[in-house]
Amino acid sequence: MDQRDRAFSCKAEAHEASEDVGRNRSQAPTIGDVIAGRFGRRDFLRGSLTATAVAATFGPSLLRAGDAAAQTASRYVFDEIEHGVDETHHVAPGYSANILIRWGDPVVPGAPEFDPLHQTAAAQEMQFGYNNDYVGYIGLPFGSNDPEHGLLCVNHEYTNEEVMFPGVGIQDETGFANMTPDLIEIEMAAHGNSIIEIQKVDGTWQVVADSPYNRRISLRSTPMAISGPAAGDPRMKTSYDAAGTRVIGTVNNCAGGITAYGSYLTAEENFHGYFWGNLTEDHPEYANYERYGVPDAWYNWGEHFSRFDLGKEPREPNRFGWIVEVDPLDPTSTPVKRTALGRFKHEGAESIVNKDGRLVVYSGDDQRFEYLYKFVSAGRVDPSDREANRDLLDHGTLYVARFADDGSLTWLPLVHGAGPLTAGEGFNSQADVLIETRRAATLLGATPLDRPEDVEPNPVNGKVYVMLTNNTRRTAEQVDGANPRADNAFGHIVEITEAGDDNTATSGTWEVLVQCGDPAEGEVGALWNPATSEDGWFACPDNCAIDPQGRLWVTTDQGNGWKKASGTADGVWALETEGAARGTGRMFYRVPVGAEMCGPCFTPDGKTLFVAVQHPASDGTKDYPGFERSSTFEDPATRWPDFDPELPPRPSVVAITRMDGGGPIGS
Ligand code: FEO
Ligand code: CA
Ligand code: CA
Numbered sequence: 001m002d003q004r005d006r007a008f009s010c011k012a013e014a015h016e017a018s019e020d021v022g023r024n025r026s027q028a029p030t031i032g033d034v035i036a037g038r039f040g041r042r043d044f045l046r047g048s049l050t051a052t053a054v055a056a057t058f059g060p061s062l063l064r065a066g067d068a069a070a071q072t073a074s075r076y077v078f079d080e081i082e083h084g085v086d087e088t089h090h091v092a093p094g095y096s097a098n099i100l101i102r103w104g105d106p107v108v109p110g111a112p113e114f115d116p117l118h119q120t121a122a123a124q125e126m127q128f129g130y131n132n133d134y135v136g137y138i139g140l141p142f143g144s145n146d147p148e149h150g151l152l153c154v155n156h157e158y159t160n161e162e163v164m165f166p167g168v169g170i171q172d173e174t175g176f177a178n179m180t181p182d183l184i185e186i187e188m189a190a191h192g193n194s195i196i197e198i199q200k201v202d203g204t205w206q207v208v209a210d211s212p213y214n215r216r217i218s219l220r221s222t223p224m225a226i227s228g229p230a231a232g233d234p235r236m237k238t239s240y241d242a243a244g245t246r247v248i249g250t251v252n253n254c255a256g257g258i259t260a261y262g263s264y265l266t267a268e269e270n271f272h273g274y275f276w277g278n279l280t281e282d283h284p285e286y287a288n289y290e291r292y293g294v295p296d297a298w299y300n301w302g303e304h305f306s307r308f309d310l311g312k313e314p315r316e317p318n319r320f321g322w323i324v325e326v327d328p329l330d331p332t333s334t335p336v337k338r339t340a341l342g343r344f345k346h347e348g349a350e351s352i353v354n355k356d357g358r359l360v361v362y363s364g365d366d367q368r369f370e371y372l373y374k375f376v377s378a379g380r381v382d383p384s385d386r387e388a389n390r391d392l393l394d395h396g397t398l399y400v401a402r403f404a405d406d407g408s409l410t411w412l413p414l415v416h417g418a419g420p421l422t423a424g425e426g427f428n429s430q431a432d433v434l435i436e437t438r439r440a441a442t443l444l445g446a447t448p449l450d451r452p453e454d455v456e457p458n459p460v461n462g463k464v465y466v467m468l469t470n471n472t473r474r475t476a477e478q479v480d481g482a483n484p485r486a487d488n489a490f491g492h493i494v495e496i497t498e499a500g501d502d503n504t505a506t507s508g509t510w511e512v513l514v515q516c517g518d519p520a521e522g523e524v525g526a527l528w529n530p531a532t533s534e535d536g537w538f539a540c541p542d543n544c545a546i547d548p549q550g551r552l553w554v555t556t557d558q559g560n561g562w563k564k565a566s567g568t569a570d571g572v573w574a575l576e577t578e579g580a581a582r583g584t585g586r587m588f589y590r591v592p593v594g595a596e597m598c599g600p601c602f603t604p605d606g607k608t609l610f611v612a613v614q615h616p617a618s619d620g621t622k623d624y625p626g627f628e629r630s631s632t633f634e635d636p637a638t639r640w641p642d643f644d645p646e647l648p649p650r651p652s653v654v655a656i657t658r659m660d661g662g663g664p665i666g667s
Contacts, residue, residue, distance in 0.1 A: 075551055076574035076666040080586040083568035085624065087638040089613065089654065091589045096659050099641045100152075100198065100205050100610070101128050102650040107194050109210040116633075116648055117166060121185035125218050129156030130164065130190035131651050132612040134256040134266065134348065134543075135599035140197070142262045142329055142386070147605035148200035151213055151328050153264040154599070154653060155253035156194065158273075159187040160618045163648055166633045176300035184301050188220035191251055193266055195328045205608065205655040215331045219249035223334060224324065228394045230339035233431035235285070238313050247319045247337065248307075254366070255348030255454050255543055255598075259359065260381055261389040264326040266335075267346035269366060271320035273298035277310035285314055291438050292321065292345070293367075318435055323349050323363065325393060329386075338393040341375045342414065342437035348543070352457040352503055353381050359392055360503040362464060364452030368471045370438065371446040372401040372455065374411065376504045398434070399506070400441040403449075403482035409496060409508040412444040419444060450474060450488050453557075454543045457503060460550025463577070464496040464503075465513070467541040469557060482510060490517035490539040490566075493554070495577070514575070514583035516541060518566070538573045538585050539566040545600035545609075547664065552577050554585065555597035555611070560620035570597040572611060574666055588666070589656060592640040592649075594618045594631060599653070606664030609656040616640045617649040 078092040091097040101107075104114030104127050111126030134155040139146035161168045161179060165186075168178045197211035208214075216222075226245050230236055236244030254269035272289075276297035279286045289295070294317045295302075295310055302309035307316045321343040327333040341349070344365040351361040357380030363373050377396040382388035399411035415421065416430040420443040427433050433440045450471035457464045468483075469491045476486040482494055493513040499505035518537045542557035556570045571590035576582050591597050591613050599612030617636040621627050627637045636649045656665065 074574075074576065074581055074586070075549075075578065076576075076586060078574070078586070078588060078666050081571075081588065081590060083566075083587060084590075085569045085593050087643075088592050088640055089590060091656055094659055095656055095665070097589065097654050097656045098204060100653045100655045101194075101196065101207055102641060102652040103128055103130050103132075103190070104650060105207070106209070107196055107207075107214050107216050109212070109214065114647075116646075119165070119186050121182070121189045121220060124186050124189035125216050125220065127216070128154075128194050128196075129192055129216065129218070130159045130187075131157045131614045132194075132653050133157040133254050133598040133614060135601040135610045135612050135653060136256060136258040136264055137601050137603055137610065138258055138262050138264075138328060139604060145604040147603040147607060150198060150603075152194075152196050152198050152610065152653070153256070153258065153266075153326070153328050154194045154196070154612065155256055155266050156191055157252055157254050157269070157598075157614065159190050160615050161187065162630070162632050163615075163617055163636050164190075164633065169632055170630050176303065179300050181304040184299070184304060185220060187299070188249070188301070189216075189218045191220075191253070192216065192218040192222065192249060193253060193264075193326065195264070195326075195331070200608075203657070203661055205657075213328070213331055215328075217250065217326065217335060219251050222249050224248070224250065225334050225336045226319065226322075226339060227336050227391065228339035228341075228434070229430040230318075230343070230434045233429070233435070235315060235318050235431065235435055238307070238315050238319070240307065240313075241319075250324045250335065250337075251320055253324075254346070255350075257348060257350040257361065259351050259389075260353045260383070261386050261392075262327075262329060263389070264328045265349035265351070265361070266324045266326060267349050267363065268320050268322055268324065269345045269347060271317065271345070272296045274301060274320075275308050275310055275317050276300070276302040277312070279310050279314055283314060285318070288436050288439075289317060291436065292317070318343070321345065323361070323393075339431070339434050340394055340396055340398065342373055342398045342434055344370065344373070344437050347453045348455060350454070350456045352459060354503045355501075356504065357381050358396075358504055360457070361393070362455035362457060364449075364455050364466065365438065366451055366453050366469070368451055368473050369448035370452065371441050372449060372452045372466060373437075373441075374399050374401075374503075398437070400444060400446040402445055403447040403480070403494075403510055405481035407481070407509050407511065409510050411506045411508075412441075412446060413506075414440050414444070447480070447482055448478075450483050450491065453541070456544050456546055456552075458546045458550055458552070458577075460546070461577070462497070462501040464498065465544060465546075465552060465577075466494040466496065467544055467554065468492050468494060469540050469542055482512070484512060485515060490515070491541050492516055493541055493575075513577060514585075537566065538587070540570075542596075543598055543600055545602055547602045547666070548604060548606040549664065549667075551666070553588070553600050553609070555600050557596045557598075569593065570595065572597060572600060572609070592616050592638045593624055593627075594621050594637050594649075595640075595651075602665070606667070607657060609665045611654050611656065613640075613652050613654060615651060 108126040136153040139150040195215040197208040256266040272293040273296040275295035306312040322337040323341040347364040347366040359377040361375040451469040453467040492515045495513040498508040569590040573585040575585040595616040601610045617631040621637040
């Protein structure tokens with residue numbers, strides 16, 4: 001078991017998926033399986049697919065990318081890239097993929113240049129952090145939607161010590177022996193967020209050096225406020241914060257969202273991995289922490305910093321797992337943890353202004369058998385006054401989703417006093433309901449899903465898309481409509497239609513948009529085989545973006561193993577949601593070996609796609625032919641993007657544009 005297996009459950013779960021594909025699978029798919037996979041269980045059960053429809057379905061889906069018919073059927077105009085894994089990244093012909101900013105590049109005015117052999121926490125707090133994930137764009141000035149000048153808001157999810165620091169090596173071999181307090185402080189500084197001003201100059205995106213907007217937010221030192229129903233609750237109080245209303249930093253920020261009023265929501269995902277130590281079973285937080293997997297000791301921070309040691313600060317984990325709101329237009333503003341949106345392993349926080357003006361924020365809880373949530377604000381967005389929206393997210397209702405097999409959807413409110421959410425079940429306040437969101441959702445009868453990651457409302461067609469990465473632990477007995485496969489190694493995507501196209505509705509309908517995997521190999525197919533497999537299929541949807549035309553773009557996270565579940569590196573896929581080719585995809589971009597694809601984000605004109613290449617060289621390189629060992633600082637599987645023998649691999653944000661400077665991406 002290498003470090004990733006132990007350290008990063010999100011990744012380890014996907015790693016398990018890639019191991020599982022080696023098992024014997026003798027069940028050949030029936031045509032019904034494939035149709036159901038492409039068109040969704042409900043359509044198939046209704047028998048709505050006639051023979052003609054089946055022919056129409058299979059026509060484009062089995063055509064190779066580049067075939068004239070496939071191009072005609074597609075709303076996306078580009079030639080699919082060749083699948084594979086190598087040391088660098090690749091983008092479709094006619095496009096350029098330029099590095100915008102890398103780990104260690106200066107962010108804050110006066111920041112030093114990156115010096116990998118002499119890193120310090122103070123320098124890292126002024127430089128771009130590690131493992132960029134979410135990317136959000138706000139045109140400047142706010143309200144202009146300027147597509148060539150704006151702010152980029154970027155999450156830094158976690159750190160990979162073995163490729164960041166010289167002499168650390170693989171933690172399984174060294175324990176944490178080489179992780180000194182100084183290195184840990186660099187790690188804490190590398191977590192959090194970056195806000196950078198960027199501008200397109202002569203067709204190329206550049207960071208505006210020394211912009212007053214440029215800001216680093218870190219786990220090490222950035223003060224944050226806690227607001228909403230859980231603020232000030234006794235369960236939120238620590239020796240540092242006797243009031244339970246302030247906390248230092250944010251951790252494991254995965255995906256996020258930009259609201260209509262220009263705030264930046266950043267989601268705290270796998271917070272459990274940062275704590276170690278133990279609580280006795282009679283401790284009042286014992287059962288709460290067990291539900292979230294606290295502690296998991298991915299890092300040895302608790303050895304040197306008491307707030308990450310449960311024995312010393314038993315309530316500190318209750319102060320993570322929230323959505324944090326940042327005002328990127330005010331670099332002096334204090335980020336706020338908005339507890340009304342619940343506490344779980346938030347993957348993202350994409351929002352939409354409902355037709356009545358209320359804000360609706362969707363968020364998945366990324367773990368096997370966890371749930372999908374949405375928050376509906378009580379107040380309405382004031383488009384004319386940013387300040388009036390400041391505390392909109394402190395008041396409203398959090399709902400969790402129940403998917404019925406007949407294709408209906410119910411949103412269940414998590415409100416103290418309603419149904420089972422009473423003192424009889426240990427909920428004495430709304431703060432209790434929110435601190436233990438998962439337990440409350442279980443009592444309400446929410447539907448356990450196959451790792452709900454990004455959730456994105458599409459303002460063009462009114463649908464909501466839910467990425468379900470994988471779940472190899474689902475058994476045949478646990479299969480249901482919204483989770484139609486046991487041993488789900490490849491994941492699927494669910495499309496929700498809210499009742500009356502009202503995002504605040506408490507009911508709706510759903511369909512499976514696509515069950516990922518290779519139709520030539522069966523719905524739970526083997527590794528990608530160029531002799532039999534069709535291009536166009538993909539595995540493990542994680543993040544997504546809707547372009548200005550309302551088209552869906554999906555990025556993948558297959559976890560460990562260079563062959564990955566699909567036999568190709570992670571990347572960006574254009575995924576049809578309409579017409580005969582609905583549910584089919586084409587690969588637009590792929591990452592270098594060991595990396596994961598995050599953060600797809602379009603500019604308002606659709607002419608630039610920003611993507612975040614996370615942990616290059618890190619995942620699964622033991623299986624990479626010719627390398628076959630775990631990467632270290634001294635010996636990484638790739639030195640992307642610099643390919644300089646003096647520099648380690650560096651997570652980077654990439655700006656993709658058309659070489660001809662013409663229209664939107666994929667048009
Ligand atoms: Fe951080 Fe669930 O991806
Ligand atoms: Ca993710
Ligand atoms: Ca991920």
